[in-house]
């Protein structure tokens with residue numbers, strides 16, 4: 371398939387893990403990809419690997435919590451590729467996340483966490499959507515988590531916010547032919563999860579209908595579908611890609 375030929379897609383948090391899998395898969399389907407991340411070393415590695423494999427990718431640095439940084443990302447993308455058609459808001463503090471409770475977490479840490487994990491998706495969307503509009507519309511996919519539906523402290527709180535943001539933005543941007551959806555992955559076998567879950571991952575697997583952790587590539591099908599024209603009448607939806615971890619009626 372070559373669904374993204376001539377399309378320019380930004381993936382935030384693409385220097386490793388799930389975002390890297392999205393960037394590689396989009397490039398394999400013809401997209402010009404922007405690997406956008408706060409980690410320049412790993413982001414450059416991903417972009418170079420895609421290029422070496424015959425795909426088209428470039429690394430641009432971004433701190434998704436900063437409006438100036440997000441605007442610079444949008445401007446540099448347009449200067450490089452001529453426009454923007456799609457955005458994946460995947461960046462988050464996850465692998466390096468502190469374990470703490472909402473009632474005790476250091477207040478500055480909590481505010482920085484919410485700035486990145488919730489406001490970051492809005493900050494980058496605000497910077498990028500005028501460019502998507504200029505192309506006649508496009509698609510935004512936000513990275514939520516099943517943590518939004520489970521007890522998981524400030525991480526789940528931010529992801530519940532991502533779900534609501536998705537639904538609100540779908541209405542604000544629908545008239546501009548920009549669709550906004552989210553995927554809510556269950557536990558995915560990334561370096562970040564190995565750090566966060568450790569030995570509890572085995573217990574977690576027992577609670578899934580499909581008895582294994584997900585792989586980053588298990589998320590690619592749903593995310594690329596939501597970015598592509600095949601989902602042209604779908605917006606404001608949160609799609610669980612979670613091995614049957616959660617059920618919602």
Ligand SMILES: NC(=O)c1ccc[n+]([C@@H]2O[C@H](COP(=O)([O-])OP(=O)(O)OC[C@H]3O[C@@H](n4cnc5c(N)ncnc54)[C@H](O)[C@@H]3O)[C@@H](O)[C@H]2O)c1
Nearest residue numbers: 383385387388408433434461462465515555557558560562
């Ligand atoms: N791994 C899982 O089990 C799982 C499950 C559900 C949802 N998710 C979500 O998927 C996404 C990726 O998860 P992952 O496992 O690949 O995590 P990860 O920690 O490996 O990747 C997160 C990426 O975001 C980048 N980042 C962090 N802060 C940033 C900032 N301020 N600006 C720009 N980039 C920043 C990091 O450098 C990193 O490359 C996250 O949104 C996470 O919450 C992960």
